Amino acid sequence: MVKICGIGAGYVGGPTMAVIALKCPSIEVAVVDISHSRISAWNSKKLPIYEPGLEEVVNQCRGKNLLFSTDVEKHVYEADIIFVSVNTPTKIRGLGAGKAADLTYWESAARMIADVSNSNKIVIEKSTVPVRTAEAIEKILTHNTNSKGIKYQILSNPEFLSEGTAIQDLLNPDRVLIGGNQDPEGLEAIQKLKAIYAHWVPEDRIITTNLWSAELSKLADNAFLAQRISSINAMSALCETTGAEVSQVSLALSKNTKIGPKFLNASVGFGGSCFQKDILNLVYICESNGLTEVANYWKEVIKVNDYQKSRFVHRVVTSMFNTVSGKKIAILGFAFKKDTSDTRKTPAIDVCKGLLGDNACLSIYDPRVTEEQIQKDLSMGDVEWDHPIHLQAVSSTVVKQVNVVGDPYEATRDAHGICILTEWDEFKTIDYERVYDKMEKPAFVFDGRNMLNVDKLREIGFIVYSIGRPL
Numbered sequence: 295m296v297k298i299c300g301i302g303a304g305y306v307g308g309p310t311m312a313v314i315a316l317k318c319p320s321i322e323v324a325v326v327d328i329s330h331s332r333i334s335a336w337n338s339k340k341l342p343i344y345e346p347g348l349e350e351v352v353n354q355c356r357g358k359n360l361l362f363s364t365d366v367e368k369h370v371y372e373a374d375i376i377f378v379s380v381n382t383p384t385k386i387r388g389l390g391a392g393k394a395a396d397l398t399y400w401e402s403a404a405r406m407i408a409d410v411s412n413s414n415k416i417v418i419e420k421s422t423v424p425v426r427t428a429e430a431i432e433k434i435l436t437h438n439t440n441s442k443g444i445k446y447q448i449l450s451n452p453e454f455l456s457e458g459t460a461i462q463d464l465l466n467p468d469r470v471l472i473g474g475n476q477d478p479e480g481l482e483a484i485q486k487l488k489a490i491y492a493h494w495v496p497e498d499r500i501i502t503t504n505l506w507s508a509e510l511s512k513l514a515d516n517a518f519l520a521q522r523i524s525s526i527n528a529m530s531a532l533c534e535t536t537g538a539e540v541s542q543v544s545l546a547l548s549k550n551t552k553i554g555p556k557f558l559n560a561s562v563g564f565g566g567s568c569f570q571k572d573i574l575n576l577v578y579i580c581e582s583n584g585l586t587e588v589a590n591y592w593k594e595v596i597k598v599n600d601y602q603k604s605r606f607v608h609r610v611v612t613s614m615f616n617t618v619s620g621k622k623i624a625i626l627g628f629a630f631k632k633d634t635s636d637t638r639k640t641p642a643i644d645v646c647k648g649l650l651g652d653n654a655c656l657s658i659y660d661p662r663v664t665e666e667q668i669q670k671d672l673s674m675g676d677v678e679w680d681h682p683i684h685l686q687a688v689s690s691t692v693v694k695q696v697n698v699v700g701d702p703y704e705a706t707r708d709a710h711g712i713c714i715l716t717e718w719d720e721f722k723t724i725d726y727e728r729v730y731d732k733m734e735k736p737a738f739v740f741d742g743r744n745m746l747n748v749d750k751l752r753e754i755g756f757i758v759y760s761i762g763r764p765l
């Protein structure tokens with residue numbers, strides 16, 4: 295029986311390993327993590343992450359061929375194939391701070407693999423890493439193999455799932471990418487990994503490349519997706535000043551088969567743990583290779599995203615007579631997108647901090663994000679990517695101006711304005727007449743996700759601002 299060990303039981307490691315276990319009943323999958331609380335949550339009824347369909351998959355396999363454990367060394371020792379899905383955040387201090395990927399977690403996982411292994415292993419980069427990371431990993435893995443005679447094959451198998459649709463993405467991926475050394479041992483390792491995915495993924499969707507192409511393709515993939523959002527968001531600013539409507543422009547673009555319909559929704563800005571981090575990583579690699587123009591090109595994608603978030607705050611404050619001081623503002627949605635409880639780099643953090651900076655009182659409702667998480671996100675200082683030395687902290691007195699509530703009606707009662715920051719489906723079915731009646735007048739709606747019916751809201755009496763539409 296082939297044994298797989300997945301190191302890192304997070305948003306990627308948990309769902310990807312669970313789906314491999316589901317589709318390959320003959321493979322034993324152990325998911326390990328250094329975080330005791332995460333592992334005990336994976337072993338409980340309340341999983342540590344919310345992802346539609348995940349619970350069903352875990353319930354089908356856990357206790358059969360899927361287990362979650364903190365005994366990292368035991369499962370690494372026993373495994374034939376090791377997927378490493380640890381976090382690779384942006385460095386916050388030292389060389390490359392604010393841009394380069396922090397590979398501390400990866401390095402410690404690799405050192406541990408080298409220390410405990412006693413048999414040949416295939417080690418798979420599932421985390422998103424800088425191009426040529428495999429070279430460094432190989433050095434770490436082989437540093438003490440001489441005495442043991444162990445052989446490692448390193449593969450790059452980046453993950454392309456999106457949060458909120460992770461299980462569907464994993465069950466039905468548009469492609470699986472496997473990069474490896476192009477010598478006979480490397481090609482054999484690629485075939486072994488391919489055979490695992492072939493249990494459920496059609497062969498023509500499994501692409502094999504050399505290591506560096508696979509590593510770079512993942513960074514390029516996220517950069518291209520984020521670039522589309524910044525492109526349409528840049529257009530949204532122009533729409534607001536010219537009378538064009540961004541949704542109509544998106545529709546027109548989407549019908550061009552050379553462009554296609556996806557990732558053309560203008561928004562308050564993209565969020566999530568990866569887009570900004572991976573572009574900054576790309577920028578750092580370009581700068582390190584002397585490619586200043588290329589680095590500057592990708593930097594603009596993030597600058598436009600920052601601009602979109604601050605433009606939104608500016609619009610809220612200027613529309614409400616140039617001050618929101620002491621005014622209650624309802625924030626509907628805090629997660630970085632719908633169908634996830636993840637708040638990493640959510641645009642809601644920057645928007646809320648911007649409004650708090652103008653002394654607003656915030657009443658926040660999100661169907662999946664806990665009060666504890668929201669308070670933590672708003673009280674923590676953030677590292678500004680362009681000025682990593684400067685830590686932006688929000689004082690605790692400001693955080694006292696944040697109230698997290700359990701339903702949208704409570705959030706909006708006596709509020710002067712509503713900001714829609716996540717596109718949760720339930721926000722479409724709120725009774726906006728009831729909401730309007732209980733709000734201060736004039737009552738404003740700032741739709742950061744362009745998801746509400748503007749005409750209907752205006753009929754009720756709201757002053758409505760949405761992205762990329764004339765006021």
Ligand code: NAD
Binds near residue numbers: 303306366420453
């Ligand atoms: P995460 O923070 O949710 O999970 C990482 C886990 O690794 C944590 O639970 C942490 O405790 C564990 N860990 C760290 N060092 C460890 C070690 N030495 N031994 C054992 N466990 C260790 O991160 P994530 O969102 O799952 O992302 C993981 C990687 O996947 C990142 O490189 C990210 O860029 C990439 N990725 C993420 C997504 C996504 O949607 N979140 C999608 C594609 C790729």
Ligand code: UGA
Binds near residue numbers: 422457519
């Ligand atoms: C993204 C990519 O889509 C995945 O392919 C990739 O695997 C993953 O990053 C990763 O490497 O972590 P994810 O961040 O989970 O997935 O979610 P997306 O659906 O891409 O949304 C990212 C952000 O962009 C969200 O804040 C979303 O609201 C925003 N967005 C998305 C827009 O503003 N407009 C759009 O048209 C699409």
